[in-house]
Amino acid sequence: MKKKKSTLWFWLILLLVIAILAIVITTTMNGTNEVISFQEFLELLKEGRIQESNVIVKYSAFNTAIIEGYFDNGNGLQQFIVHTSQNLVNDSGILDQLNIVAYQGSATASIIASLMPMVLMIALWVGIFWFMSKQGGGIGGGQNPFSMGKNRARQTKSDVKFANVAGIEEEKTELVELVDYLKNPQKYAAAGARAPKGVLMEGPPGTGKTLLAKAVAGEAGVSFFSIAGSEFEEMFVGVGASRVREMFTDAKKAAPAIIFIDEIDAVGRKRNNGMGQSGNEQTLNQLLVEMDGFGTNSGIIVMAATNRADVLDPALLRPGRFDRVIQVSLPDIKERKAILELHAKGKKIDESVSWHRVAERTPGFSGAQLENVLNEAAILMVREGRDIITIKEIDEAIDRVVGGPAKKSRAMTLQDKDVxxxxxxxHALIGLKLESASKVQKVTIIPRGNAGGYTIMTPKDETIFSSKQDLLATIAGYMGGRAAEEIMFGKDKVTTGAHDDLDKATNIARRMVVQFGMSELGMTKYLTMAEESYGKIEGTYSDATAEKIDLEIEKILNESYEIALKIIKENMNTLELLAVSLKTLETITAEQIDYINKENKLPEEVLREKEKYEEEQSKIDAGEIIDLSLDDSED
Incomplete structure (x- = not known):
């Protein structure tokens, strides 16, 4: 930060000095001189208004001459200057008339003096131009302003190996032959085969797409050129196409090599049908030409990553460009376990930690999130002064990744805590009693982020597809919180705490109707996945159809809510036991929840803390604010 500030001040001072010098030199050179023509000079001389003793004639380069002196303007002496040619001075005979000699001036000095103002002004504008580029203000994006079309891909040697990538074994298998091709291209040429010119990796963020590309380069020991799709274009149309050409030229010189384009959808989106071409379209066209090759890119493989392959131009995905598309999915439970074990190396982990259990608690986590969980756990270990990472730190780290840091200091009334x-x-009761519902892993009333508490539920079996029964059970689970509030406190006293639950439930119900054909409207699909992702609902279908869709969504939500109400009314004792456990311990685990469900009584640890909690509660007046962090019981 200090370096950036000092650079900023340096450029500001330099530009100010250049501007002042330009003004001073220009003013000094012209001074108060009145520029007159040679003919006007001769007339003033004839009229006797020239002070002949003070006239100086200077000869300079390129047959030029400068005459300087003073003349009487009626109010006093006025300095003048005349720019003319040496021939006119010699032919006029004024040198003899004035009885002076013309001085031979320095041609170099004269040229520099005459060009100095222009040079300084050019330097001023170059300085401004350079300053803007260095500040990343849009001109060149921090690059040299005179080479904006140059290759911006970063060339490195990757030290990442396949051993550094866990949890995506099938994807690695697809890429092993690329490594073999880069090492032994002659073997493939002899067999009449060629390696894919391009490999597109598609998947959610954090699943390891960039890491895979680096691993291929590291295993093959070849140059690795990496660039983001957004870096091709900045301000000027045509810059991106030039950068593509430069990138492939540099890669050919360094071949064998891998060119990796991250977030390629930023430059590879589908072209429109307009007559004109935007900068992105020119860049895309150049990329298509380079990949298809009016020449051969021997030893060069283009790898790219995107989260949105559905928005890419079809020309990019045809054979001869991106020949191979690899789906990099979120890891399943076995893959999550492998990723956790990989990132646990080098960390002091308690031997009692079960990575299988941790993997069970983290469905839907990407590889990057799992790495972040263990990093957060290590930070918590240091913060708490421990020498080893236990399940307690890992459990808290998972919660931090999901909902943010715990806010135990947030004040909550007894009524709020009860609600x-x-x-x-x-929520937990629906997960326990409804078939097809997800398994309850943890329930807490410790606030995190904007949530006053939350319930973690994971699928009993991780499958590729979700059935209609599964989706309805999920919606009923979201409705469980509001249903419990209504039963315990009445319809008029339900709170706003269910706003996020209702939002998620409504989204699932909408997709069931408009995308999955799981309603009485039939098998019609009203939105593509891309349209649904962007929320393009209005105007996609007629008002009459929109009304039918809304009615179907409302029907699904109402039926799911009735199911939640029914389950809770039938299991009031279990609901009370769960609520008492939460008010006592603030957080209950899957083991404690299962014990309550099977034994229909409070666990021993809850009973031990319950008496202390009730004693403390009796000392607090109704409605008085309490601090959740006061009850710091161990579980």
Whole structure:
């Protein structure tokens, strides 16, 4: 930060000095001189208004001459200057008339003096131009302003190996032959085969697409050129196409090599049908030409990553360009376990930690999130002064990744605590009693982010597809919190705590109707996945159809809510036990929840803390604010 500030001040001072010098030199050179023509000079001389003793004639380069002196303007002496040619001075005979000699001036000095103002002004504008580029203000994006079309790909040697990538074994298998081709291209040429010119990796963020590309380069020991799609274009149309050409030229010189384009959808989106071409379209066209090759890119493989392959131009995905598309999915439970074990190396982990159990608690986590979990756990270990990472730090790290840091200092009234306890117990109860519902892993009423509490539920079996029964059970689970509030406190006293639950439930119900054909409207699909992702709902279908869709969504939500109400009414004792456990311990685990469900009584640890909690509660007046961090019980 200090270096950036010093650079900023340096450029500001330099530009100010250049501007002042330009003004001073220009003013000094012209001074108060009145520029007159040679003919006007001769007339003033004839009229006797020239002070002949003070006239100086200077000869300079390129047959030029400068005459300087003073003349009487009626109010006093006025300095003048005349720019003319040496021939006119010699032919006029004024040198003899004035009885002076013309001085031979320095041609170099004369040229520099005459060009100095222009040079300084040019330097001023170059300085401004350079300053803007260095500040990343849009001109060149921090590059040399005179080479904006140059290659911006970063050339490195990757030290990442396949051993550094865990959890995506099938994807690695697809890429092993690329390594073999880069090492032994003659073997493939002899067999009449060629390696794919391009490999597109598609998948959610954090699943290891960039890491895979680096691993291929590291295993093959070849140059690795990396660039983001957004870096091709900045301000000027045509710059991106030039950078593509430069990038492939540099890669050919360094061949064998890998060119990796991250977020290629920023430059490879589908072209429109307009007559004109935007900068992105020119860049895309150049990329298509380079990959298809009016020449051969021997030893060069283009790898790219995107989260949105559906928006890419079809010309990019045809054979001869991106020949191979690899789906890099979120890891399943076995893959999550492998990723956790990989990132646990080099960290002091308690031997009692079960990576299988941790993997069970992290469905939907990407590889990057799992790495972040263990990093957060290590930070928590240091913060708490421990020498080893236990399941307690890992559990808290998972919660931090999901919902943010715990806010135990957030004040909550006894009434709020009561409401949150029953609300979260309602979610958990649906998970326990409804078939096809997800398994309850943890329930807490400790606030995180904007949530007063939350329930973590994971699928009992991780499958590729979700059935209609699964989706309805998920919606009922989201409705459990509001249903518990209504039963315990009445319809008029339900709270706003269910706003996020209702939002998620509505989104699932909408997709069931408009995308999955899981309603009485039939098998019609009203939105593409891209349209649904961008929320393009209005105007996609007629108002009459929109009304039918809304009615179907409302029907699904209402039926799911009735199911939640029915389950809670039938299991009031379990709801009470869950709520008491939450109010006592603030967080209950899957083991404690299963014990309550099977034994229909409170666990021993809850009973031990319950008496202390009730004693403390009796000392607090109704409605008084309490601090959740006061009850720091161990579980």
């Amino acid at each position: 949150v306890s029953y609300h979260e117990s309602g």
